Amino acid sequence: MRIDVLGAVRALRDDGTPVDLGGPRHREVLARLVAAEGRMVPTDTLVDDLWAEPPVRAVGALRTFVAALRRAIEPDRPPRIPPRVLVTEGPGYALRLPRDTVDVHRFEDALARARRNPDALTDLDAALAAWRGPAYADVTGSAWAQRERTRLEELRLEGVELRARLLLDSGSGAELVAELGAHVTEHPWREPAWGLLARALHRAGRQVEALATLRRARTMLADQLGLDPGAGLRRLETDILRGATTLQPPRTVWTAGVRFGPRTTVDLARTLALAGGDALVHSRRDRLAAVQAAERTGDIALTARVIGAYDVPALWSRADDPEQSRAVVAAAERTLTALGTDGPAELRARLLATVAVESRSADLSGTGRRRAGQAAREAEALARELGDPALLVFALNGVFLQSFTRPGLAAPRDAIGAEILGLATRHGLPNFAVLGRLIRLQSASALGDLDAATAHAEAADRLAVSTEASLVPVLTGWFRARATAARSTEPGGPDAATAAAHYRAAEDALAETAGMPGLHRGLFALALLGLRLLHGRPAPTDPHLDWGPYRPWAHPLVLLARNRAEEARNALTTAPVPPLDHMQEALWCLTAHAAARLGEHPVAARAAAALRAARTEHAGGASGMLTLGPVARYLAEAEACADKR
Numbered sequence: 001m002r003i004d005v006l007g008a009v010r011a012l013r014d015d016g017t018p019v020d021l022g023g024p025r026h027r028e029v030l031a032r033l034v035a036a037e038g039r040m041v042p043t044d045t046l047v048d049d050l051w052a053e054p055p056v057r058a059v060g061a062l063r064t065f066v067a068a069l070r071r072a073i074e075p076d077r078p079p080r081i082p083p084r085v086l087v088t089e090g091p092g093y094a095l096r097l098p099r100d101t102v103d104v105h106r107f108e109d110a111l112a113r114a115r116r117n118p119d120a121l122t123d124l125d126a127a128l129a130a131w132r133g134p135a136y137a138d139v140t141g142s143a144w145a146q147r148e149r150t151r152l153e154e155l156r157l158e159g160v161e162l163r164a165r166l167l168l169d170s171g172s173g174a175e176l177v178a179e180l181g182a183h184v185t186e187h188p189w190r191e192p193a194w195g196l197l198a199r200a201l202h203r204a205g206r207q208v209e210a211l212a213t214l215r216r217a218r219t220m221l222a223d224q225l226g227l228d229p230g231a232g233l234r235r236l237e238t239d240i241l242r243g244a245t246t247l248q249p250p251r252t253v254w255t256a257g258v259r260f261g262p263r264t265t266v267d268l269a270r271t272l273a274l275a276g277g278d279a280l281v282h283s284r285r286d287r288l289a290a291v292q293a294a295e296r297t298g299d300i301a302l303t304a305r306v307i308g309a310y311d312v313p314a315l316w317s318r319a320d321d322p323e324q325s326r327a328v329v330a331a332a333e334r335t336l337t338a339l340g341t342d343g344p345a346e347l348r349a350r351l352l353a354t355v356a357v358e359s360r361s362a363d364l365s366g367t368g369r370r371r372a373g374q375a376a377r378e379a380e381a382l383a384r385e386l387g388d389p390a391l392l393v394f395a396l397n398g399v400f401l402q403s404f405t406r407p408g409l410a411a412p413r414d415a416i417g418a419e420i421l422g423l424a425t426r427h428g429l430p431n432f433a434v435l436g437r438l439i440r441l442q443s444a445s446a447l448g449d450l451d452a453a454t455a456h457a458e459a460a461d462r463l464a465v466s467t468e469a470s471l472v473p474v475l476t477g478w479f480r481a482r483a484t485a486a487r488s489t490e491p492g493g494p495d496a497a498t499a500a501a502h503y504r505a506a507e508d509a510l511a512e513t514a515g516m517p518g519l520h521r522g523l524f525a526l527a528l529l530g531l532r533l534l535h536g537r538p539a540p541t542d543p544h545l546d547w548g549p550y551r552p553w554a555h556p557l558v559l560l561a562r563n564r565a566e567e568a569r570n571a572l573t574t575a576p577v578p579p580l581d582h583m584q585e586a587l588w589c590l591t592a593h594a595a596a597r598l599g600e601h602p603v604a605a606r607a608a609a610a611l612r613a614a615r616t617e618h619a620g621g622a623s624g625m626l627t628l629g630p631v632a633r634y635l636a637e638a639e640a641c642a643d644k645r
Contacts, residue, residue, distance in 0.1 A: 001073065001085075004103040005034050006152075007132025009139065011073065016465075022068050025050065028139050029065045033086070033095040034102055035136075035148050042092035049144045066093060103130045104152065111159050118166050122256055128159055157187060164196045174204035178305035184213075185293040185306065188220055191229065195236050202240055202247055209301065210240055216297070288324055291331050300338045301347065307332050308350025311394040313435035315442075315475075317404055317581035318518040318549070319360040329358045345382050349391055352379035356398025360518070360581075369402075369580070376402040389427040393420050397432070400439060404580045407588060407631075408613030410622060414443035434463045434472055438624070441479060442582070446621035450483050453624070471516075474509045478523075478625035481506040485531050486618075486627050496535050503527045503626075522548020523625065526586065529554055530620055530628040533593065552576060553587040556594040569598050578610075585611070586620035589628050592638035604641035611635045 001019065002012045009027040011019035021027050032049055033041060047058045055061065070083050077083060087096055099105040110127035113120035135152040139145040164180055167173045180197040187193060194217035201210035214229075214237045221227045239247055287310050294306040307328065319325040332351045339348060352375040359372035379395035400416045403409055421436025423429070437460035444453035457476040464472035481502035487493040507524040510516070525545040532539060538561035539554065547554050552575040559568035572594045578587035592607035594600075611631055619628035628634070 001097075002101050002103075003030070003034060003097065004130070004132070005031055006103045006107065006130055006135050008137045019072050021072055022065070024138065025061075026065050026069055026072075028142065028145075029062070030069055030086075030095070031136050031139050032144060033093060034104065035144065036094065037105065038094060038096065040089040040092045040094040042090075044091075046092065049142060052141075103127075104135065106130065107152075107159070108155065111155060111162070114159075114162055114166065118170065119256075121163065121166050121170075124159060124163055124166075128156070128163065131156060157190065161190070161192055161196060164200070165192075168196065168199050168203060172203075173200050176200040177204055177206075178309045181299075181302040182290050182294065182306045182309060185297060185302065186290060189225070191217070191221070191233065195233050198233075198236060198240070199247070207240060211237065214240075216299075288327060291328060295331060295334075300335060301344070303331070304335050304339060304343075304347040304351055307335060307354055308347060310354070311350070311390070311397075313431050314357050314360075314397055314401060315435060315438050316519045317360050317401055319358070320516050320518040322360075322518075325358040325360065329355050332358070345386055346388065346391065349379050349382035349386065349395060352376070352382070353391070353395045353398045355379075356395075356402055360401060369405075372398075373402045373405070389423045390429060393423050393429055393432040393435075396420050396423075397435065404582065404584065404622075406580070406613060407585045407610055408615070408617060410443045410446035410614075410617050413622075414440055414447075417443060430463055430466060431469065434460055434469055437463065438472070438475060441476075442622055442624035445479065445482065445624045445627075446585075446617045448616075448618045448621065448630070450486060453479060454483065471513060474506075474513055475624070477509050478506040481527070482621075482624065482626050485527070485534065486629075488531070489534050489629075496531060499531055500528065503531065506625075520548075522546060522550040523623075526550050526554065526583070526620070527626040529557065529590075530586070530626050534627070534629050549579075550583065550587065553578060553590045556598070557590060560594065560597055565598065568594065569600065572598060572600055572603060582623045583620065585614045585617060585622060585631055586626075586628050588614075589619040589631060589634035592634040596637035596641040599641065599644070601642055601644060604638040608635060608638035608642050611638065 001014060004010050004012070009021070009031045011021055011030070013019060021030060028050060029046065032046060043059060043062060046062055047054050050062065051058055066086060070077070070086050073085050074083055085096055087094055099109060107127040107130060110120065110123040114124040135149050136145040160183060164173065164176050167176065177197070177200045180193065180200050184190070184193045184197050194213060198210040198213045198217075201207075201213060214233060217233060218229050221229055290306050291303070294303040297303070332354045336343075336348065336351045336355075339351070341348075356372050356376035356379060359368060359375070376395070376398040380392070380399050383392040383395040396416055396419060400413060400420075403413050403416065417436045417439030419436075420432055421440065424431075424433035424436055437456045441453050441456035441460065444450070444456060457479050460472050461476055464470070481499070484494055484502045485499040488496050488499040503524060507527075510520050510523070513520075525540070525547045528540050528545070539557040541558055541561050552571070556568040556572040556575070559565075559571055572591070575591065578584045578591070588607050588610045592604060592611060595604035595607055611634065614631045615635055617631050619631050619634060620626045
């Protein structure tokens with residue numbers, strides 16, 4: 001088995017399935033024994049570490065926690081056979097696991113090896129990539145855990161800087177400019193980091209910026225700390241001014257196939273975003289903090305690099321945190337203005353792509369939508385001119401999110417997904433390969449091709465194993481529930497109750513994934529409504545259902561199910577136009593169905609006009625998560641009603 005504490009405490013079996021460790025106290029006991037690195041921890045010490053004021057029966061409670069952990073960790077251990085992992089030793093307990101099965105020990109060992117041997121850089125890179133957040137993140141209020149967090153965070157920062165130094169020493173490192181810029185912004189008192197950033201800038205051929213960085217470090221140290229820069233920074237400045245040969249890369253440039261993993265706050269935030277859960281929430285927070293810190297430096301190029309470094313694939317057209325997205329877009333727009341149209345094309349493309357990705361279509365006014373669409377097109381054009389595949393897939397992500405301009409565009413979106421998938425596969429960009437698969441899954445689902453959608457879901461699941469993208473199985477689980485719902489109308493297919501149970505299981509999995517309200521809110525209620533419409537049944541009337549942002553379009557049908565026709569009519573006629581997002585076809589179909597039921601001819605005519613371009617698609621299918629059935633059914637209802645005027 002494997003235990004991870006660089007983030008929330010968790011244990012995984014050999015096949016990757018999680019071990020149920022129990023409650024917070026159980027996890028803290030395990031974490032405290034991990035921190036002991038195999039040494040025995042006396043019972044009295046454990047009690048003092050677990051409770052500021054131990055209860056009367058603290059020792060008994062501790063023994064209960066240990067017994068439960070033993071059952072979880074060694075479920076197949078026969079009765080009366082002594083435990084082999086969490087063992088009793090003298091007056092306390094110890095954890096007996098190989099060091100390579102505990103992430104924090106792997107990290108410490110990889111750091112020690114890299115200090116001794118530059119060839120151990122690959123191991124250090126993998127160890128840094130294992131960080132999912134602050135160490136022992138879910139052990140709060142414990143002095144021992146805070147001490148360990150502080151110690152390990154210092155080691156992580158040392159690892160980030162050691163890795164950069166080794167790459168620069170080997171002749172690489174120009175790629176580190178953005179990451180080191182963000183690192184210095186977050187940790188301005190780390191003098192060696194300023195030198196590394198200056199070296200990376202020099203390696204990238206940006207000598208003027210390298211010297212400006214060293215001057216900024218000198219000013220900061222003098223103004224804030226009253227200190228002069230150390231000998232290392234002074235010597236580096238002299239070497240850059242003289243063009244010293246010591247700054248030149250060696251003749252043989254070492255590459256070793258290094259994967260550039262998380263090295264700074266922004267890059268770590270980018271990695272955490274793919275993990276979902278609390279990590280996703282922390283990722284957004286850390287990303288915005290880094291952007292704001294970069295802006296405070298007044299360094300426009302640095303700010304542009306920090307904003308553009310967060311190229312996390314985005315699939316959903318509704319933001320999880322609209323306020324944060326608006327703040328990032330505003331920062332990107334300010335930076336674009338400061339750079340000007342003659343600014344570096346790569347930086348401008350990343351900023352424009354950020355504007356397109358963060359300006360989710362469901363949250364935009366007409367003006368905002370036009371600007372976001374323009375930004376997406378400009379980013380794509382610049383990326384194609386530069387010939388940078390990583391930049392192009394990021395730009396195409398923005399093009400995809402701005403492609404929901406009207407109903408009926410599943411086929412063009414599939415083409416975008418196919419290009420993203422092709423680029424990502426050829427150029428080793430696995431996270432964007434996942435995005436390409438999921439876009440194609442959505443498009444095939446919208447076009448009613450469940451076989452193709454299933455193939456994309458299976459391929460996405462396989463990719464998710466290698467990228468540790470835990471959100472992917474949640475999304476593909478929803479697709480499989482949607483497929484079950486579609487088959488429930490076929491002869492010999494599953495019944496509606498089975499389909500509802502699949503939706504409930506998918507909802508439970510999504511509910512456990514914190515930080516995704518833009519996707520989660522209202523999804524389950526809308527899925528149940530779609531299932532009922534497939535079977536010719538009225539809308540669900542459970543008052544506890546959360547309709548989220550879809551309430552204005554579902555409410556008329558809910559009121560009709562309660563035999564409140566006049567209220568339903570008023571709700572229908574006052575409902576806004578559906579937003580241009582993944583659910584637009586579904587919401588127009590709800591509008592068409594309610595209008596036909598109520599004989600509201602003008603509303604039916606508007607719905608029919610909107611839906612004609614989507615005649616061959618399936619309502620809700622663009623989400624890849626639910627279905628209301630063929631759009632053609634609802635279009636026919638709307639047209640029949642409109643013709644009766």
